Amino acid sequence: MEQSVKPVSSLPLNPHIAALPPYNAGMNIAMARTLSGRHDIARLASNENPDGCSPAVMAALASSSFEPWRYADPACAALRAALGEKLAVDPDLIVAGNGSEEMIAAISRAVLVPGVSVVTTVPSFGLHEIEPLAAGANVVKIPMTAEMGFDLAALEEAIAAGPRLVFISSPWNPVGPGLDGPSLQRLIDAVRPGTLFALDEAYFEFADPGAPDGIQVLRGSGIDHVVLRTFSKAYGLAGLRVGYAVCSGLELARVIAAAKTPFNVNAAAQTAAIAALADESWMEASAARVRAERLRTGAALAGLGFRVAQSQTNFLFFDCKGDSSSLAAGLLKQGIIVKAWRETGYEHYLRVTIGLPADNDRLIAALQELVAR
Ligand SMILES: Cc1ncc(COP(=O)(O)O)c(C=O)c1O
Secondary structure, rough: OOOOOOOOOOOOHHHHOOOOOOOOOOOOOOHHHHHOOOOOOEEEOOOOOOOOOOOOHHHHHHHOOOOOOOOOOOOHHHHHHHHHHHHHOOOOHHHEOOHHHHHHHHHHHHHHHOOOOEEEEEEEOOOHHHHHHOOOOOOEEEEOOOOOOOHHHHOOOOHHOOOOOOEEOOOOOOOOOOOHHHHHEEEHOHHHHHHEEEEEEEHHHHOOOOOOOOOHHOOOOOOEEEEEEHHHHHHHOOEEEEEEEEEEOHHHHHHHHOOOOOOOOOOOHHHHHHHHHOOHHHHHHHHHHHHHHHHHHHHHHOOOOOOEEEOOOOOOEEEEEOHHHHHHHHHHHHEEEEEOOOOOOOOOOEEEEEHHHHHHHHHHHHHHHHHHH
C-alpha cells in the first residue's frame, strides 16, 4: 500500500530538542555479526566490564525475594541506605537514577533554563553536551591539551566566568586521564556562587590507588556540587541501568529527584545494585584485572607507534593519525567493534575498551596487521 509522507510537518517542535546532535551509542553485536560475517565478536566500544558482574548479582536476581510483579521503590530507600553506609554520606543527599545518564538529564532539568551557559570539555561524553542543549543552554567546550590532558588554565577561566553548570568527567571519557588532587582543587577554587559543579566519576573504581575521591574532596569544599557514579562500569551492570548522584545539599537533592521520573530505577536494577555493593571484593578484583590489562594493552599500542593518552579508566584513547573510521572499519572486518571518535577535530582518535586478555591480544594483532599494510 502506498503511504503519503508529509515532507514538512506544521507541528511546532521544541527547537532545542529538534536540533540536538545524535548520541553515538555504538554498534551492537548482531549488527557487527552481519557486517563482518563473523560470529566471534569482541565488543570493545561501550566501556562495559569484560568480566561480567558478581555471581552474587545473578543469585539475587534468581532468588524468591526478587518480586518483579511489584512496582519498585520509587525512593530507592534500601539502595540509598547501602550507598550512604559505603560512602559515609547522608542517604538523603543521594538520588538514584536509571543509569547515571538519567542523573545528567535530571541535573540539567533541575538547574538550567534557556540561555544560561554550561562548561564542559571537548572531546566529551556526549550527554554532557546534549542534555544542556536540550534545556536551551549554551555549551562552552574546553579542548584537551596537545598532550591529551585537561587544560586546567582554560577550565579555571571558563569556570570562574560563572556558568550555571560545569560537567567534568574525571577519569575523563573519552580521553582517559583523571584529575589529580591539586588539579581538582584548582577547579574547585575557580567555582563562584551560582555555579553547580558536577563531577562525573563513572570510571572512579578503575583509577590507580591514590586518585582523589571526588565525594570526599568536594564534601569539605563549600561549593554547590554533585558527584555522579554508576553501577554500569566496574560493577558490570550496564544492562540494568543504575547510577546515582551525591549532592552537596538537601534542597539540591530534592530538586534533582523531582526532575527524574517517579519509578525510574526498576526492581531488577535495585536488587542487583544492592547485591553488587555487598560483594565489593568481586568489583575490586575485576578493576585490578582491568588496570593490569590497560597497562599491557596501552604499552602494546604505543609500541605500534600510536600516541596513547594516559588512562585511569577501562578504555584507551589514541591518535591513529588518519581518519579513525577507516581503522575502525578494518577492525570490524576482523570482528572487533571499537569507537571511532566523531566530534569535530577529533576524528583521528579511536577509543577502545579494555576487554578480556584474549580480546586485547586480538585487538593488538589486528592493529599490527592494519598498520603494516
Ligand atoms: C562519563 C560518563 N558518564 C555517564 C555515563 C552513563 O553511564 P550509565 O548511564 O550507564 O550510568 C557514561 C557511560 O558511558 C560515561 O562514560
